Amino acid sequence: MLNNLLRLGSTALVCGVLASAAHADKLQDVLDRGHLIAGTGSTNAPWHFMNESNELVGFDVDMLRLIAKGLFDDPDAIEFINQSGDARIPNLATDKVDVTCQFMTVTAGRAQQVEFTVPYYREGVGLMMMADGDYADYEALKAAGSGVTVSVLQNVYAEDMVHAALPEAKVDQYDSVDLIYQALNSGRADAAATDQSSLSWFMKQNPDRYADAGYGWNPQTYSCAVKPGDQRWLNFVNSVLHEAMTGVEFNTYAASFEGWFGVKLDPPKIGFPIEFK
Amino acid sequence: MDILQTLDAIWLARMPILHGLGNTILISLLSILMGTILGVVVGLLLTYGIGLVRLIVRLYSDFLRGTPVFVLILACFYILSVVGIQLSAFQAGVFALTLFCSSHVGEIVRGSLQAIPTGQTEAAKSIGLTFFGTFFSVLLPQALRMILPTWVNTATEIVKASTLLSIIGVVELLLSVQQVISRTYLSLELYFFAGFVFFLVNFTIEKVGRFVERKVALPT
Structure with a gap:
């Protein structure tokens, strides 16, 4: 009896793993869905908060809109999931969000539970x-x-x-x-x-x-985070953030940075990539 | 504390705050209503259930009453989604509060029914009433009078517990006020305001409860 149960359990587990392995293409899933499901909060200015017109705005929100723009060429192709700080990791683990940008401090402990993107703020x-x-x-x-x-x-x-x-x-x-x-x-x-x-x-x-x-x-360090185990999706979000800070979307990033922190950023030096200096 | 500045901030954010209040009331109403219906069934099974049924309901009630509502809300939101049931944050929250409410109402119902002297049941049997006849004509009217005050108490507990839904992202009254605080930095003033609104909601429930109590009270 116990053996049968164990066998049943492990079969279900294997099926589950196979199913999730076959499905581990978040990028394609998001593209097929037609909009990004993004996790962030609503109670911390200037990161993510409701402005006087009751719209969700902030630096985190701008980063998420950049990702939506990268996916669909439309910064509004996005559904925000309002989450508390405590919900950041569980919501990723249970696939309630595709990506979280919510002033999340990178720590070694958290890096065992989620995968962090490149940093977007220090x-x-x-x-x-x-x-x-x-x-x-x-x-x-x-x-x-x-x-x-x-x-x-x-x-x-x-x-x-x-x-x-x-x-x-x-x-x-x-x-x-x-x-x-x-x-x-x-x-x-x-x-x-x-x-x-x-x-x-x-x-x-x-x-x-x-x-x-x-x-x-x-x-x-503040980074966005994704569910572990999907390198293609992580690479995609990394590319978007990296190019926002150093490449084609620099102006959008710099405008947002100045808007929320009042600091004007110098554009990256043209020529040899600054990352390898 | 600048009162005008506070009132101005509240007025500016009146729509989101009203929306939050609407959510708080909707969550509370749904949870109390469904929790009461489920709770009456739980109470009946606790009182009249036999053997295994009674044991299962007893475990259900003890487990739910012995768990923090906070844990219950997280469990309904995350554990259900792990096993493949995808509830929205609102649905999961209402579900959790319904379960919590049902366990409390169940105990209230059981206590009230058991407080009625057995002589009444025996008398009802002796004049030939069936189980349902006894229950609806003799026991329930008496039990309801005893249930009412504690039931009102449970209802106010549910209203207060609804604030915990903000943790899974439901924008109820408290979270909508916190959103205003993050923009205006008026934390003490606005938390006081939120507390006052919660008091008004619960005070209304209590007054309605008292009114119904007076209506159903036996003439002395």
Whole structure:
């Protein structure tokens, strides 16, 4: 009885594996379907959020639209699956999405569960100050030693994170992003420390009010991710992202980058490919 | 806390927030309705079921009540899709809340039926009522009065549990408010607003419950 069950189970397993092997051509599946099913969130500006017209926008969304454009020559041939951060890996594993671009930090642990594409952004922690404040830049903050107060999101590592850049600074922890900005506005803090992308976006929203201290640390890489085991699909998404940063879609990528982070990118140097420099 | 700025942000996002509220109400209504129907069956089987049937229903009820709703929602969304049943996030969420609701309603029904003295059943039998006659004319009217207050309590629990559907991407009230927060950074103000709206929904349910309770109460 048990043997029969085991045999039945293993037959089903083999059939399943064969079936999935025969079907492991995501690129063709997506082309046949006629639109891309893309996973991303909806609650993190400037990555993926609802604008005032209630449309999903952001840098992640632009990357996904580039993939749709590469597939169908139509950046709108896309269906967004709204997912929380926790749902990124399960939704790939259960084929609920074709690809996920959701400010996903590349780690060795995650790389065992999904396949990461080439990176499309390097995140880090930055320091934002009032434009008319007492300190000119990072060097001035560092020189002021314990006279400086830094507001930061509450976290187990918050103190260590700030001290990695400003060893003597006083650290004030707050519950939410709006409160760390509020602390800066009200003069309770001399600088706010959080993700560089959040700071860039906030400074772009409030031009001339704030200044970037010009120092970034704690690097982490953001990549899109696909379900493991389909090299052709991974290659395709890689090609799209790579050419967005270095090739034919550079202008689209650069416009998006400037739109969300307020930074104008220099076009890649013509001639010898920069990747091999 | 700038009240005008907060009201302005809410007014600007009124359509998505109303849509989120509509989803919350729809999810809650469907789950409570289907959960109650299924729950009454569970309750009857727990009380009158025999042997194996009763054992299976007992396991069903204990398992569902002993599992966090959060886990139940994830299981309905992911495990069902692994075995080949593709439910949308909305459907999977409603399914999970229905199961959760049914197990609670089942226990409420069982408790109420068992609280009615056995003398009543015996009296009903002695005047020649069948099982169904006894149930519908004697037991159910009494049980309903006892069920109502705890049932209202379960209904409000379901409304609150519906916020967990945001984890699988259903844009209910809480997620629609979080979307506004990510754009405006008004986190404390808008979470307070969301909490207040949830309170209004549950307060309404409670008031309706009280009203029905008064209507069906025996004259003293």
